[in-house]
Amino acid sequence: MGFYEELFAPEEDKRNKIKITKSLDQNLGKVKEILNNCDDVIYREFSVGKGQKLKFATIYAEGLADKNLVNEYVLKNLMILARMTDPDVNTIREKVYDLIKDGVLSVSDLKEIEDINLVVDNILTGETVLLIDKWNKAIVIASKGWPMRSVSEPETEAVIRGSREGFVETMRVNTSLVRRRIRDPKFKIKQMQIGKRSKTDIAVLFIDEIVNKDILKKVVRRLKNIDIDGILESGYIEQLLEDNWRSPFPQIQSTERPEKVVGALYEGKIGIIVDNTPFALIIPTTFNSLLQSVEDYNERFLIGNAIRILRYVAVITSLFLPSLYIAMTSYHPGMIPTELALYIAGSRDGVPFPSFIEAFIMEFSLELLREAGIRLPGPIGATIGIVGGLVLGQAAVEAGIVSSLMVIIVALTAIAAYTTPSYSFAIGFRLLRFVYMGFAAVLGLYGVMLAFLITLTHLCNLKSFGVPYLTPFNIYNISLKDFKDTLFKAPLHKMKKRPEFIAKDDKDRLVDHVHDNNKKRM
Amino acid sequence: MRKILSLFLLCIIPLFFSGCWDNIEIDERAFITGMGFDKYEEKEKKGEEEKETQVSNLKRYILTVTYPNVAMIAQKAEGDPSYIYSTVCASPSDGKQQINLRNNKNFYLNHSKVAIIGAELARDEKMMREILDVIQRSIYINRKIHIFITPQKAQEILTMDTGKNMDMGLFLEELIEKEITSPRRPETSFDAIITNLRESNASMFPRIAKGEKEVTTGGAAVLKGYKLVGWLDPIETRDVNILKGRGKIADYTIKIDKLYIVVEQMNLRSKMKAYEGEDKRINIDFEVEAEGILLQHYYGVPGEPFDSSYIEKINKVTEKQLTNEFLQVVEKIQKQYKTDIFKVGEYLRKFEPKTWEKVKNNWDEIYPETKVNIDVKMHVRRVGIEG
Numbered sequence: 001m002g003f004y005e006e007l008f009a010p011e012e013d014k015r016n017k018i019k020i021t022k023s024l025d026q027n028l029g030k031v032k033e034i035l036n037n038c039d040d041v042i043y044r045e046f047s048v049g050k051g052q053k054l055k056f057a058t059i060y061a062e063g064l065a066d067k068n069l070v071n072e073y074v075l076k077n078l079m080i081l082a083r084m085t086d087p088d089v090n091t092i093r094e095k096v097y098d099l100i101k102d103g104v105l106s107v108s109d110l111k112e113i114e115d116i117n118l119v120v121d122n123i124l125t126g127e128t129v130l131l132i133d134k135w136n137k138a139i140v141i142a143s144k145g146w147p148m149r150s151v152s153e154p155e156t157e158a159v160i161r162g163s164r165e166g167f168v169e170t171m172r173v174n175t176s177l178v179r180r181r182i183r184d185p186k187f188k189i190k191q192m193q194i195g196k197r198s199k200t201d202i203a204v205l206f207i208d209e210i211v212n213k214d215i216l217k218k219v220v221r222r223l224k225n226i227d228i229d230g231i232l233e234s235g236y237i238e239q240l241l242e243d244n245w246r247s248p249f250p251q252i253q254s255t256e257r258p259e260k261v262v263g264a265l266y267e268g269k270i271g272i273i274v275d276n277t278p279f280a281l282i283i284p285t286t287f288n289s290l291l292q293s294v295e296d297y298n299e300r301f302l303i304g305n306a307i308r309i310l311r312y313v314a315v316i317t318s319l320f321l322p323s324l325y326i327a328m329t330s331y332h333p334g335m336i337p338t339e340l341a342l343y344i345a346g347s348r349d350g351v352p353f354p355s356f357i358e359a360f361i362m363e364f365s366l367e368l369l370r371e372a373g374i375r376l377p378g379p380i381g382a383t384i385g386i387v388g389g390l391v392l393g394q395a396a397v398e399a400g401i402v403s404s405l406m407v408i409i410v411a412l413t414a415i416a417a418y419t420t421p422s423y424s425f426a427i428g429f430r431l432l433r434f435v436y437m438g439f440a441a442v443l444g445l446y447g448v449m450l451a452f453l454i455t456l457t458h459l460c461n462l463k464s465f466g467v468p469y470l471t472p473f474n475i476y477n478i479s480l481k482d483f484k485d486t487l488f489k490a491p492l493h494k495m496k497k498r499p500e501f502i503a504k505d506d507k508d509r510l511v512d513h514v515h516d517n518n519k520k521r522m
Numbered sequence: 523m524r525k526i527l528s529l530f531l532l533c534i535i536p537l538f539f540s541g542c543w544d545n546i547e548i549d550e551r552a553f554i555t556g557m558g559f560d561k562y563e564e565k566e567k568k569g570e571e572e573k574e575t576q577v578s579n580l581k582r583y584i585l586t587v588t589y590p591n592v593a594m595i596a597q598k599a600e601g602d603p604s605y606i607y608s609t610v611c612a613s614p615s616d617g618k619q620q621i622n623l624r625n626n627k628n629f630y631l632n633h634s635k636v637a638i639i640g641a642e643l644a645r646d647e648k649m650m651r652e653i654l655d656v657i658q659r660s661i662y663i664n665r666k667i668h669i670f671i672t673p674q675k676a677q678e679i680l681t682m683d684t685g686k687n688m689d690m691g692l693f694l695e696e697l698i699e700k701e702i703t704s705p706r707r708p709e710t711s712f713d714a715i716i717t718n719l720r721e722s723n724a725s726m727f728p729r730i731a732k733g734e735k736e737v738t739t740g741g742a743a744v745l746k747g748y749k750l751v752g753w754l755d756p757i758e759t760r761d762v763n764i765l766k767g768r769g770k771i772a773d774y775t776i777k778i779d780k781l782y783i784v785v786e787q788m789n790l791r792s793k794m795k796a797y798e799g800e801d802k803r804i805n806i807d808f809e810v811e812a813e814g815i816l817l818q819h820y821y822g823v824p825g826e827p828f829d830s831s832y833i834e835k836i837n838k839v840t841e842k843q844l845t846n847e848f849l850q851v852v853e854k855i856q857k858q859y860k861t862d863i864f865k866v867g868e869y870l871r872k873f874e875p876k877t878w879e880k881v882k883n884n885w886d887e888i889y890p891e892t893k894v895n896i897d898v899k900m901h902v903r904r905v906g907i908e909g
Contacts, residue, residue, distance in 0.1 A: 329548040333632065338692075338695075342592050343595055344549075345596075346596025348547065349549050350598070441545075444544075
């Protein structure tokens with residue numbers, strides 16, 4: 001057995017095996033017994049052959065299985081076509097099973113099983129099971145087909161330049177979206193089921209030769225350790241897999257964009273696609289990768305870099321701005337240019353709250369607005385934004401509860417926070433912002449620095465599946481090569497290697513690329 | 523439990539180490555922009571100065587501070603542009619304590635812009651050194667604060683109306699820091715002045731005076747060893763600046779063939795050299811080389827400024843006139859005030875150490891007797907447009 005087979009070897013079924021007997025009635029009885037009170041399961045018994053001597057039964061779950069497929073290619077073939085042929089029951093009795101399997105069912109994917117438990121499992125995943133009288137095997141006909149959302153643009157991660165495709169709720173569609181972008185046989189999709197009751201399908205995606213096998217081992221081991229009744233969303237997997245649940249920073253990236261997953265796979269990372277959710281997971285995740293957007297790579301060197309730097313500045317702004325404002329206005333007005341200091345003092349004149357409370361009120365109401373905007377249906381959500389942002393802010397200033405500069409600070413902070421490509425990352429920073437504000441209110445600039453140092457210490461300590469979270473900023477043997485895709489992004493033709501800290505085997509991305517006009521003129 | 527306790531301690535400990543409990547909201551501070559120091563002179567002195575304790579008030583200074591009305595700056599309220607407090611006190615710090623009893627805002631010096639010293643105080647070396655030390659020692663006052671000496675009282679200057687609905691401190695700061703600077707004023711920053719004082723025991727302080735309605739900032743007060751010894755008018759100050767190489771832009775009114783014409787100086791290179799001459803006297807050479815524009819001539823004489831011999835004549839006359847003017851100023855400083863404003867001593871110490879060894883002990887006597895040579899070269903390059 002190869003490395004991957006061993007790694008992904010399924011656990012043994014601990015249930016008692018219930019063998020399929022030769023009696024159709026008996027088998028049906030057993031299935032019905034297990035699936036009693038499951039009214040969505042459809043049983044259809046029918047007879048086949050010239051003499052109608054062979055009894056058949058199909059079982060499928062309504063809504064999960066494609067009814068058309070069952071009708072057109074299973075029942076029709078068996079009932080009509082099988083009757084046209086003239087099986088001599090006596091001579092081919094033993095071979096009827098093979099005949100049906102190989103010659104009658106015009107369905108591309110067939111499996112045979114011998115366990116009633118597996119029959120039930122398959123029915124519940126949307127397959128159709130064909131039971132044949134006097135035969136101790138069941139045929140599973142791939143007939144999964146339920147109503148699903150079509151592929152559409154991801155709403156949480158919009159880009160200007162980039163693919164408009166986003167993941168949907170069906171795992172199979174999602175893996176196909178990834179496969180379409182990697183036509184390499186080395187790209188592997190390994191499937192497993194997690195959840196005692198939900199039996200949710202999970203696909204682990206990686207590219208052989210590139211993937212870091214140590215990390216892969218760790219991921220699979222942790223996945224196999226999960227023993228939960230149900231997985232409703234990839235967030236469940238994320239929370240059960242991550243290294244540090246106390247941290248405000250996500251250690252596993254989630255994304256709706258197939259190209260993001262593909263990009264990560266090419267770097268040697270591992271993707272996890274969970275059924276029933278459009279959010280795929282990327283492992284391992286670093287601080288740096290959460291600030292990268294697909295667009296950085298699609299845009300040209302200068303523009304991509306400008307946007308990248310802008311985003312870093314925005315993150316720093318969103319984290320520090322309110323706390324610095326508090327620290328400077330209440331402790332160190334000497335650090336503000338005189339004219340501005342006087343203006344701030346003037347605009348705060350008559351405001352009844354200390355600047356911390358003032359900032360807290362504004363930030364808090366902003367968070368309220370944000371949450372309300374998400375919960376409300378589209379058009380009303382936009383109204384809330386306008387009412388809250390414009391009217392409330394203006395009214396608060398006019399009422400003299402907050403100073404006009406505070407409104408600017410809060411608005412700027414909010415805008416800066418929304419530039420972060422990863423939602424869960426941004427929300428972590430948003431939380432930290434309140435902590436920083438508290439520190440600033442108590443200890444001034446010293447407090448802000450203290451909070452920053454604590455955050456930094458935590459970040460340095462944090463690991464995502466063995467990879468330091470701050471890579472490549474805090475690795476031991478620091479070299480310029482590791483910074484090719486951080487605050488700055490090197491031009492594409494200079495990024496010849498995969499990131500050192502993940503990819504171990506095949507490190508080359510790009511063979512020496514010479515721009516045409518640099519070649520010697522012939 | 524232990525974990526929680528240690529976490530709790532971790533949060534508490536920094537609070538004790540901080541000492542940062544000086545939270546004062548920005549709108550509760552009085553941003554002092556201007557400070558005035560005057561000598562307090564009682565009509566009849568009753569030996570007040572002999573008192574050593576502060577049982578009853580020692581009266582030595584008049585401290586005046588001004589801070590702007592911030593609500594007016596933020597356009598939230600109308601009213602006076604600034605608030606002014608003045609008090610008689612034993613020391614500036616005593617004055618601050620007294621003002622704190624009268625003012626509703628917290629005294630805050632970090633944004634102070636100007637300090638004005640009354641001439642009476644400047645003539646008193648003891649008090650002048652006290653004030654300079656207060657400014658130098660304070661961790662709140664910026665070393666770039668602008669220092670002025672006024673022949674009147676600092677209090678009078680600070681209580682004046684600027685006419686622009688502005689605080690006097692901010693007004694003076696803008697006046698000094700605007701882009702078009704004037705050479706008719708010496709360097710104003712405390713840092714530069716104190717450096718000069720340390721290096722040559724003499725310095726020029728900018729002069730500020732109260733006019734009919736406005737304040738004016740031309741000219742300089744000359745200090746020798748922390749004591750006011752005399753004044754220079756704006757033009758003299760300009761000449762000193764030119765000799766020091768600082769006054770790049772200046773214009774001269776030249777009388778030539780009974781006409782007054784104006785030459786504007788555009789570019790300036792000024793070099794000072796000091797050396798021991800053959801007659802054992804110390805020589806001070808000033809070499810001034812400037813480029814000029816003919817800024818004003820006489821309407822209706824076309825062609826004349828295009829004549830190179832005429833331009834040469836302008837150059838000659840200008841050079842002669844300036845040399846005389848400069849010599850007069852240097853003489854005033856050298857002979858009358860006996861102050862080494864040009865840092866000749868410092869120059870000798872740096873570049874002629876052997877000579878300096880000989881003269882350093884009685885430099886004060888030797889300096890007024892040194893020989894001064896001034897060489898001015900003017901090149902009028904442009905003549906403007908001619909109609």
